[in-house]
Amino acid sequence: MAVLQLEDITQEFGGLRALDLVNLAVDEQQIFGIIGPNGAGKTTLFNIITGIYRPTGGKVIFKDHLLNNMSPWNVARIGIGRTFQNIRLFNKLSVLDNVRVGSHGVGKSGFWGCILGLPGERREEKAIIEQTEKLLELVGLYDKRWEYADNLAYGEQRRLEIARAMALKPSLLLLDEPAAGMNSTEKTELMDLIWKIRNDMHLTILLVEHDMNLVMNICEEIAVLDYGRKIADGSPEEIKNDERVIQSYLGAEA
């Protein structure tokens, strides 16, 4: 069953049609890849799903929610976590605090609880610390937990973004070019990490990535965007052998 469904999504910026009648159906616990040349509209698609843009036309449906007019923080609270292509960390907060902020959307403590340290708040804080430490171990940043986020290396920052998104306990995780700027060892580790997250935590992953090796290895289904249009959709094998895809995208890479 599709957990995320995009129906005839269109996005216009002034005269530019960044997305043109795009349809997608992402199944539960699938790793779904979106590929395409620069400027194809991949990030725009993520921004529409997460409420940053309101689509000009079409529908975004997640479980039984219509996301079209939902604000980003609301989208996060119903279980959609994301990372950013141009890394957006809380630079002057520690690695630990970055992940702790990530759990905001599933937290409950209010003003009086926070200011007076009421029992419920303390219990929640303890649970958050435990979860945060687990996530930092998972992404291999536990030893760096006291560092400021902007002191981390590029690849570490990307993994921190994943840990922060996971703190939301999302059922759908959107990763926007998580391997960008990583070396090949890091990429292999990232691949393992994505697998592990999906298998252990049973979530659905939507992945935008330019690294074809990673995409073909890890994704169960792939959609190809070109100039805002979806030109193909299928298994990695089908995509590799699709004439239009080879012409417009893969050919250029080879």
Added chain:
Amino acid sequence: MDALLSQYIDPYYLRILMLIGINIILALGLNLITGVTGQLSMGHAGFMSLGAYTSAILSMQLGCPFFLSLLAGAAMAALFGFFIGIPTLRLEGDYLAMVTIGFAEIIRVFFLNFEPGGKAVGMSGIPQNTTFLLVWTLVIIVVVLNAKLLNSRLGRAFYAIRENEIAAEASGINTTRLKVLAFTAGSFLAGLGGGLYAHYMYFIRPQDFGFMKSIELLNMVVLGGMGSIPGTILGSVILTLLPEMLRVVAEYRLLFYGALLVILMIFRPNGLLGDVRVYDIKKKFARKKVGSWQSSN
């Protein structure tokens, strides 16, 4: 207590200590708004005047008990903070700064024409109920609650809004709501400080709460280190003491402030304590499993 103190401490120094305490409360309020949450407010003195006038009128003209007047003054400032925050906190950076300046000016002009407040002459004969003990007890309470708040779910969200609003929203933070909360809480402290000030100074005038006072408070936060409680305290101490020391060259105070800020921007752009890494100290004590520890800054 105060009588006892004045036997041992020169009243001049006692006065400075009182002003330091009041300024710490005021500046911690602004730190919450500007230092922690990153919303540049340049009208903090306007909220201070709301607290000062409200509490003074209540205790002088309506015979309200001091504590009630003080609380009502703070609540009045918080109420205005709340209703002004809702529309304006959608604005960003410079716009917010301008709107807060404008709002503080409106309040000042209002009090200039406000009959019960004595118009331009101001109010005098306010009972001097603000004691040394009260000010410093409140300072301690405010510091403790502030520290607790900043090391909590909401406090971390405030910092996150300052650091990156889009990422904060992607973490489920309702940024508009929390900005209004920070603004309301910060205004409450401004009103509280204003009430203490009025009941200490004996008399208040609209020009005590003008643009210069707002800038002075902002300087305390910036000098000490945006978002840092120890930094804000240090900034309040320094900037309360300096003018006293510079009394002889009073005309050049503004010049001096300006120069100070420029030097600060060059050598310590994050403020005196803003980039003191509390983490570096903490790391040394951190064991494998972390149980209790204090938050950032």
